[in-house]
Amino acid sequence: MTDKQLISTIKYVAGTKPAFLLSEIVPYLEKKHPVEKLLTLITPLLDELNLEAKKAGTDYEISRKVPAAPYTMNPAELERQDAFFATRRLPPALETAIEQYIPRKVGKELADPAILERLRRAIVAQKSDYWKPTHQRSLQYTKAYHVLGYLAYHFPVYYVQTQHLLAMLARDGLLKNSMTILDAGTGPGVVPLAIADFYSRLDGAAATVYSVERSEEHIEAFMYLREQCTQKGDKVSIKPPLKADLTTLDPAKIPQQIDLMVFSNVLNEISDVSMDQRADLVMKLAGRLAPDGTILIIEPAEEANSSQLRLLSLALKKRGLTIHSPCSFIWGTNCTPDRCWSFATNRNIQPTRLMGVLASGEEPFRYLNIDIKYTYVVLRKDAKVRDSYRVPMGSRVLRLSQIRRHVEKRINLIAAKMSGNLGDAKTLVFKLCDGTADVPVYAVVPAYHVTPENEALVSAPYGTILEIESVLVRHNPKHDAYNVLVSRNTAIQKPGTTKE
Ligand SMILES: C[S@@+](CC[C@H](N)C(=O)[O-])C[C@H]1O[C@@H](n2cnc3c(N)ncnc32)[C@H](O)[C@@H]1O
Structure with a gap:
């Protein structure tokens, strides 16, 4: 002792x-x-x-300990990553491995109509369960078809999505040369396999990936895919998952000094727990995080899960973690995330061959899952944030918490763009947040009012802070939200950018 x-x-x-x-x-x-x-x-x-x-x-x-330097991708690495994203497909070996695993598991050819029908039913059942409130869900992944349906429908999109998130972490300087990574609720190994693929295009980085999963069926699928798609001596060493329940997991069972901890689409599946208990669970595992480590939590983009993640993020902030991104607290206040529905998007993936076969019958759209939309938060134990901008003292801009007093008036504001286009091609709509509003605020711009002076609203990436000059405030009583109308006279730019 x-x-x-x-x-x-x-x-x-x-x-x-x-x-x-x-x-x-x-x-x-x-x-x-x-x-x-x-x-x-x-x-x-x-x-x-x-x-x-x-x-x-x-x-x-x-x-x-000296904190490790961030891993910066060189031009050749960036080019290889871009080439992967341009294909918008799973790597061929992985697509084939999934196609081989299904017949191996069920003992019949994948082309067998009965197998395809059972896969379709599994996908439909999983989706209908998914839309139920968390406490009414029965998703446990205890039967083979639960996992086979997951491989056919969810895996491809989450796999490419994970790689977009890794590229984001690299851009933000949150990857290191050598990393210990933990994936909590790994399912069939979506995140570890995506990490292995992403790192295969890096020259000088390596990682060891640990994971936790409670479903035996998922673990079996994960082990098969790992065997088919990775080799000893690869830059990423994927350890077999620890079979455990996250709610009762003893943190001593996972490594210390974890550089990256990922919760991808898992926290929303932990039912029968309060927001506080969910935050406590994350904090319990955060005890194993390196002082300069990163926690990445991802949830689906639909409204309930998305808003829950914002509430969880604030609960974690109040427990001492720093929200690194995508939120920026530009007035230095905590936000009111009760009605915050904000998600990121990337380009659709190409349907896999298996999706194509499943969608060849009636109602094809039910079996095609190609949209990448997700809600995420990056948290740190240190004070690192993506954007440390603060509204300068004396700025003549309105805090969005005051917007209700300015209906039908023109205002200036500074806020982050917190969505892609939520409208259509004719009328573009973007969510705005300055960290002070207690009701949703959207910037609305008819396509014919987009000018070189305000087009930054359209082209800026998700999370970018923008200075917005001269917008008209309207209340939207149907949704109890506020719209700020962008016109040809509106100027929009990043703070500190001088106009030409
Ligand atoms: C929707 S899947 C996500 C899988 C993977 N992370 C991804 O993003 O594709 C959720 C996974 O979390 C696992 N899971 C849910 N609750 C869990 C718990 N309490 N302990 C361990 N694993 C859990 C499920 O078994 C399932 O594999």
């Missing part, structure tokens, strides 16, 4: 200088152990204390 005095002495000395010799602390200890023995005692605690030990002659130097 490590004694308390030893830990508090190490913590104290480490707080006073960046490095010291282990022998230096001996005089302060009641039990005068030799340094070798001291090292054995403190080794299990070093990660938690963010310290590392190096041999220094007959002694050991204890120093603070």
Whole structure:
């Protein structure tokens, strides 16, 4: 047992200088152990204390861990990633592996009409369950067809979506040369397999991916796909998933100093828990995160799940995590996320061959799942944020919390663009957020009013902060929301951008 005095002495000395010799602390200890023995005692605690030990002659130097530099993709790597995204398809080996796994599992050819019909029924049942409130869902993935339906319908889109998110983390400087990653609720290994594929196009990065999953059927599918699509010696080592329930998981069972922790489409499936309990679950696992580690939570884009994630994000912020993105708190206040429905989009994927076969009968749209739409939050233990912009003191812009007092007036505002186009080609609609509004606010622009001076609203990526000059405020009583009407006279630009 490590004694308390030893830990508090190490913590104290480490707080006073960046490095010291282990022998230096001996005089302060009641039990005068030799340094070798001291090292054995403190080794299990070093990660938690963010310290590392190096041999220094007959002694050991204890120093603070230096945070790893962000991994920056070089032009050739960027080109390879873009080429992957341009295909909008699963890698051929993976598509084939899924097609092979299904007949292997059911003992009949994939072309067998009875198999295709059962897959169709599994997909329809899964979707209808999905739309029920969380507590009424029965989705447990205990039967083979639950997972086969998942492979046919959900897997392809989530796999490509994960790679878009990895590209985003890379752009934000949140990937490192060598990473320990945990995927919680991995299903058939969507995230680990996507990481392996993304890293296969990087020159100098490596990762070890751990995962947790409670469904035996999912684990079996994951193991098969891993065997077919990865090899020993690859840049990414995918460990077999730990079979466990996240709600009761002992954090000591997962690695320490995790660099990236992913919850992809899983937290919404944990039923019968309150928002506080869900936040506690994330915090419990966050205890295993490196001080410069990242948590990525992804949920489907539909309104209920999406808004729940915003509430969860704020609950986690209040528990001490930093919201890195996509939200920016430009007035330095906490937001009111009760009615926040905001999601990101990427280009549709191409339907897989299997989707094509399933959709060849009646109501084909039921079996095609190609839209990439998701709600995400990136959280950190340190204070790192994607955009640290704050509205400068004295700016002549309206806080959106005051918008109800300005109906039918022209205003200036600064806000982040928090959606793609929610309208149509004729009338474009974008969600805006400045972190102060308690009702939804949308920028509305008829296509014929888009000018070079305001087109930043249309072209800026999701989450971009924009300065918006001269918009007319309208109340939308049907939705209790506010629209700000963009006209030819409206100027929109990133803050600090000078107009030409
Ligand atoms: C919708 S799937 C998501 C799979 C994968 N992460 C993805 O994004 O495609 C949700 C997964 O979480 C797992 N899951 C749900 N609740 C869980 C829990 N309490 N403990 C462990 N796994 C859980 C389910 O078994 C399922 O595999």
